[in-house]
Amino acid sequence: MKTILLTNDDGFNSIGLIALKEALKDIAKVLTIAPACEKSACGHGLTLSKPLKMIEIEKDFYKLDNGTPSDCVYLGLYEFFKDKNPDLVISGINLGSNMGEDITYSGTVAGAMEGAIYGIPSIAISQVLKNDEKQHHNFSLAKECIRHIVKQIFNSSFPLQDRKLLNINIPNLTSKECKGYKITQAGYRIYENSAKKSKNPRGQEYFWLGLHPLKWKEQENAQILSDFQAISQGYISLTPITLNLTSMQDLDKLNEWIK
16 A cells, blocks of 8 residues: 655644545555644754654644654654655645745745755645634535546656655645646745834833735746746646755856856
8 A cells, every 4th residue: 555644834733634534545655754743934944953742642643843844754664664755745734835935945846846956756735724714614625636636647657757745735625626636837926024123021022923924926928827927727737846945047058157
């Protein structure tokens, strides 16, 4: 039977993770290792300065005390897959989108990146949500999508080469409303600094980093839709991501410049 390692960045008790487990339970043997608490926007961090404790919640389901999604995948491979890697690593379902430059912040995408580092076919999946839906969304479209994608992989193969992963974003629509799939590129998000400064009762300053409104720049003459555009038009966005961050088109220019 095929095996899948699951993680997320919203924590082990997230409704998105529970929905993902439910969607895949009859397709493969599923092992879940997730952070004990929310690690949103933690990026691709590994915990190197303190020990980590893995706590069993139930059979094949663990939480990692103070761990990041990358820690979860790293230790999951070490502890449970010493002889043979899982067939897939899937991170999600994230409560909110991961598009454009948000990919670099995302703990969800980082969990999939950690799998890709080890040559394992890896997927990050995120659900576009309104703020008031984070406790009761049913994820029906996301579950339908991930089941279709996983079956496609198991019946044929993973469509990407080593050290690449698939980033999926699901629109906030029903299955009937969704127009299908679009292959996309990562968009160009416009950020606004919305940090808030305040003081506690003792007069000490502290800061909260605010959430940014979802805005993006239209890419002129782009032959491939951005993830933002696909979602706004009612499609599921499938974006191939590579771990090679080199700007290949700038190598010659940089070589001439340094002379």
